[in-house]
Amino acid sequence: MPAPIERSIREDNLRFMQNRDVFSEDYYKFMYELTTANTYKHRSSDYKELCRESVNLAIQFLFNTYFHVRRRQRCVMADWVDAIEAVITVCPTASEWLVNYLSSDGLRYLKPYLLESSSRDVRQNFSQLLEKTLSSHIKHSGSSEINAVNGIVTHLVEMLVRDVPDNVKFSSQYFWSLLMFAQMGPPQCKQLFKLGTFEACFQFLTGVPLLEAAEEGDKNKQKQWTASQTREFGDLHALLAYLILSCDTKPFMSHNTVDERVPSTSTFPSTDLEKMPTQVSTLLYGPLASLYISETISACREMNSSLSLIIEMLAQVSFCCKSFSILVLEELMKQYNSVSSSELKNLSTLLVELLCISDPLQNDRLKFVIEGTKDLGVDGLLDLVQNNQNSDSCRAYQAVKCLVTAS
Numbered sequence: 001m002p003a004p005i006e007r008s009i010r011e012d013n014l015r016f017m018q019n020r021d022v023f024s025e026d027y028y029k030f031m032y033e034l035t036t037a038n039t040y041k042h043r044s045s046d047y048k049e050l051c052r053e054s055v056n057l058a059i060q061f062l063f064n065t066y067f068h069v070r071r072r073q074r075c076v077m078a079d080w081v082d083a084i085e086a087v088i089t090v091c092p093t094a095s096e097w098l099v100n101y102l103s104s105d106g107l108r109y110l111k112p113y114l115l116e117s118s119s120r121d122v123r124q125n126f127s128q129l130l131e132k133t134l135s136s137h138i139k140h141s142g143s144s145e146i147n148a149v150n151g152i153v154t155h156l157v158e159m160l161v162r163d164v165p166d167n168v169k170f171s172s173q174y175f176w177s178l179l180m181f182a183q184m185g186p187p188q189c190k191q192l193f194k195l196g197t198f199e200a201c202f203q204f205l206t207g208v209p210l211l212e213a214a215e216e217g218d219k220n221k222q223k224q225w226t227a228s229q230t231r232e233f234g235d236l237h238a239l240l241a242y243l244i245l246s247c248d249t250k251p252f253m254s255h256n257t258v259d260e261r262v263p264s265t266s267t268f269p270s271t272d273l274e275k276m277p278t279q280v281s282t283l284l285y286g287p288l289a290s291l292y293i294s295e296t297i298s299a300c301r302e303m304n305s306s307l308s309l310i311i312e313m314l315a316q317v318s319f320c321c322k323s324f325s326i327l328v329l330e331e332l333m334k335q336y337n338s339v340s341s342s343e344l345k346n347l348s349t350l351l352v353e354l355l356c357i358s359d360p361l362q363n364d365r366l367k368f369v370i371e372g373t374k375d376l377g378v379d380g381l382l383d384l385v386q387n388n389q390n391s392d393s394c395r396a397y398q399a400v401k402c403l404v405t406a407s
Contacts, residue, residue, distance in 0.1 A: 028076065031061050036083050051091040055098050058084050062129075063109055067122050077125040085132045092140040096148075099137045102130070103151040110155060114174050115167040127173040131180040144181075144188055153181060157195045160204055168229045175235035182242050186272045189246040198243050199279045201236060206291055210279055230299065237299045238306035241313035244284070247276035252285055253320040255360040284317055284324060293331050300350055301335070301343040311353050320359045328354065329368050333378045341394035348402050355406040370403070 035058045038050035062080050066072055088095035102109075113126040134152070138144050144153075156178060164171050178197065182189050192198070199210040207224040225233075245268050283292055293314075300310055318325040332354070336347055355365055372380030379387065381399040388396040 028066065031057075032079065032083070035061070036086075039083075039087055048091060048093040051087050051094040052097045055084055055087050055094045056101075058087075059098065059101065059106075063106075063113070067113060067117075067126075072119075072121070074121045074125075077121060081125050081129050081132070084129060085136070088133065088136045089139075095133070095136045095140050098133050099148045099152070102133060103148040103155075107152070107155050110152075111159065111163055114177065115159065115163055115170055117170065120173075123170060123173040127177045127180075130177055134181060135184055138184055138188075144184070144191055150191070153191065154195055157192075157197050157200060160197075160200045164204065168225065169232060172232040172235060175233065175239060179235045179239045179242065182239060182246075186246055186268070186274060189243055190274055192243065193274075193277050193279070198240065198277070201240055202283060202292065205233065205236060205240075205295060206288075208288060208291065210283055210288065231302060233299065234303050234306050237296060237303070238309050241296075241306070241310045244280060244313050245309075245316060246272075246274055247280050248273040249276065249317055249319070249321065251276070252281065254322040255320040257320050257359060289324065290327050290331065293327050297328075297331050297335055297347070297350070300346045301339065303346065307346055307349070311350050314350065315353050315357055318354060318361075319357055320361065322361055322364075325354075325361055325365060326368075329365060330373075330376060330378070333369065333372065333380075334376070336399075337379055337384065341392055341398065344395065344398040348398050348405075351402050352405045355402075366406075 035054050038047075038054045041047055041050060044050060058080060062077070062084075066077065066080065084098075088098055109126070110130075113122055114130070115123075117123050117126075130152075134144070134149060137149060144150070156174070159174070164174060178192070182192055202208070202210045205224075283289065296310060296314070300307060303310070314328055318328055332347065332351060336344065336351070339347070351369065355362075355369060357365070368380070370380045370382055372378050372383055381403055384399040385396045388399075
């Protein structure tokens with residue numbers, strides 16, 4: 001046998017033996033036991049360094065080996081994420097190392113594992129690891145206004161313009177990560193506003209720049225995303241709603257009231273509210289408000305997990321604000337009249353919540369919803385019941401149910 005051929009065969013055999021040993025259950029178990037061994041050595045003088053090395057080993061194994069395994073198991077990935085969380089929760093040194101790593105060399109993993117991976121389990125576990133890393137570091141340091149955390153969040157926001165449009169069908173975990181960061185507290189919401197997250201999300205959703213003057217043609221432009229693509233945007237709508245809820249709407253109320261918030265609103269106490277940024281007031285009270293409301297109510301029809309958050313936002317902004325209330329009710333009743341009766345359940349929930357808002361505008365809302373308006377060609381609930389009791393009994397039933405529940 002010629003020497004070059006023999007050498008090639010020998011190299012192939014060695015490579016096969018190495019891959020067989022690396023991609024095996026015994027190897028995975030050994031690595032897990034090795035990584036978690038240091039977590040029990042609390043009394044060791046080198047405990048902090050041991051924890052840091054454990055996290056380093058776990059991250060390298062997870063990112064460079066197990067995420068590439070063809071037959072990876074969901075429970076195994078979850079165990080690794082839990083193991084890393086257990087270390088960074090009790091050890092500030094390990095937590096700081098992980099944040100610094102993800103803000104430098106680790107940035108290259110954000111796009112492939114958060115957006116590009118076709119495996120939902122990989123994207124989900126990576127997003128959970130990212131969320132646990134940021135929340136753990138904020139818990140230890142008391143702030144997210146540090147270079148490492150700011151670098152990670154800035155990179156995520158930049159991905160919204162650069163990478164997310166090409167990976168829309170895998171974007172759900174990406175938006176979940178931003179939502180979880182916002183829900184860590186009012187300072188994190190303020191940080192996202194500073195980084196331009198709010199206007200970037202709106203432009204991504206509608207294709208319309210928020211801070212530029214909107215022309216009539218912009219508001220009626222063709223939708224940017226298909227119905228199948230928008231199913232991934234539940235957390236995007238929730239993120240926008242949560243950021244809006246963090247703002248003080250009192251300066252924009254058209255009617256005076258003792259309460260500053262809707263009585264049922266508990267997401268943000270009045271003491272934690274921030275002054276509403278220009279980009280938020282431009283959207284809610286400017287010419288693009290109708291476009292945003294239309295997108296939001298349309299999303300509500302197929303949403304489950306984030307529905308309550310979006311309803312809470314619409315109710316809060318409508319509270320004592322006549323202009324916004326009118327736009328919401330007009331769009332809601334238009335869709336209630338036109339969409340398939342199978343999509344009315346969530347719209348009915350939203351409608352009941354709006355009708356139950358106790359403020360000076362409550363009677364006007366009730367009259368509009370019950371009687372409708374001829375100017376817009378929109379039937380009220382009573383007309384819907386009368387006109388559809390024979391031809392579309394499901395729609396008539398939902399209308400009756402709304403009236404009964406709201407009463």
